[in-house]
Amino acid sequence: MAIIEPVKQNPLHPSQTRQYSLSIRLWHWLNLLVISGSLVTILINSTLMDRKATSSVIVEQAAKAEASISADAAGQIAHELEDNVWSIHAYIGFALVALLLWRIIYEIISPTSQSLFRKVSVARLALKNGSEEARLARHELVVKVLYFAFYLVLILMGITGLTLYFKHNLGLDRSVSHSIQEFHGFCMYLVILFIVVHVAGVILAERRQSPGIVSDMINGGGH
Numbered sequence: 595m596a597i598i599e600p601v602k603q604n605p606l607h608p609s610q611t612r613q614y615s616l617s618i619r620l621w622h623w624l625n626l627l628v629i630s631g632s633l634v635t636i637l638i639n640s641t642l643m644d645r646k647a648t649s650s651v652i653v654e655q656a657a658k659a660e661a662s663i664s665a666d667a668a669g670q671i672a673h674e675l676e677d678n679v680w681s682i683h684a685y686i687g688f689a690l691v692a693l694l695l696w697r698i699i700y701e702i703i704s705p706t707s708q709s710l711f712r713k714v715s716v717a718r719l720a721l722k723n724g725s726e727e728a729r730l731a732r733h734e735l736v737v738k739v740l741y742f743a744f745y746l747v748l749i750l751m752g753i754t755g756l757t758l759y760f761k762h763n764l765g766l767d768r769s770v771s772h773s774i775q776e777f778h779g780f781c782m783y784l785v786i787l788f789i790v791v792h793v794a795g796v797i798l799a800e801r802r803q804s805p806g807i808v809s810d811m812i813n814g815g816g817h
């Protein structure tokens with residue numbers, strides 16, 4: 595599979611930037627899969643594998659089988675089960691970091707028409723032009739800057755996630771790793787916020803000014 599493929603485009607017209615290379619499309623849908631997987635692991639740990647609920651199920655089931663287990667031991671088992679899910683979360687996290695590196699490398703080696711930096715500077719230039727073009731450019735600029743912000747959050751997620759995974763190797767203090775974990779958890783809300791705004795924005799764009807935009811993200815566009 596070719597990593598870089600030529601894409602036809604008018605670089606001076608920001609409203610015509612809806613041609614997505616195979617690399618971007620593949621990256622986009624794999625990223626969607628991986629982030630969804632990551633969010634599912636969190637959902638599992640905060641519902642099905644909730645430590646309190648799981649340990650009371652263990653105690654109940656032991657009582658039914660006429661065995662006895664202390665609350666501490668049940669809590670320990672629940673903790674282990676929860677940790678198994680966190681391990682899956684971390685493996686998915688490694689895939690996310692790999693995808694992020696791919697996206698960063700692609701930004702560096704991609705044809706200029708596909709570069710996010712380039713799209714931002716083209717939109718900034720077009721802002722100075724006539725009123726209709728300026729309106730389109732303003733919208734384009736807001737959307738692309740939102741992508742930048744999202745990439746920044748993903749980078750923070752990656753760095754804090756890896757730090758948490760390797761906290762013992764790094765010899766991190768308990769309080770430091772706790773703060774990092776809280777920050778990592780907080781970033782999740784930014785990721786969710788981005789997804790909600792992004793999907794709503796894409797649906798609106800599909801219905802209004804950019805019909806076919808989702809199909810372009812699947813088929814490449816520019817036909």
Ligand code: HEM
Pocket residue numbers: 611612618622625626627629630710737741744789792793796807808811
């Ligand atoms: C976890 C969910 C999702 C994430 C994290 C995500 C992330 C992104 C990112 C970062 C970009 C910018 C790509 C770039 O140019 O660098 C993008 C573009 C795009 N995404 Fe998503 N996406 C998600 C879900 C979806 C879904 C469900 C759809 C379809 C309904 C969709 C449709 C699109 C389209 C059409 C674009 C191109 C928009 C444009 O040209 O500005 N995305 N997405």
Ligand code: HEM
Pocket residue numbers: 629632633636677680683684685686687688690691751752754755756758759775776778779781782785
């Ligand atoms: C979209 C991406 C991600 C989301 C939404 C996410 C979300 C979360 C959340 C909510 C927690 C629990 C924090 C807390 O208990 O306060 C967590 C923990 C963790 N995450 Fe992520 N994360 C993501 C990416 C990553 C990545 C890239 C890695 C890197 C390997 C990673 C590794 C970890 C680890 C090791 C923990 C600690 C689990 C434990 O308590 O043992 N995460 N993550």
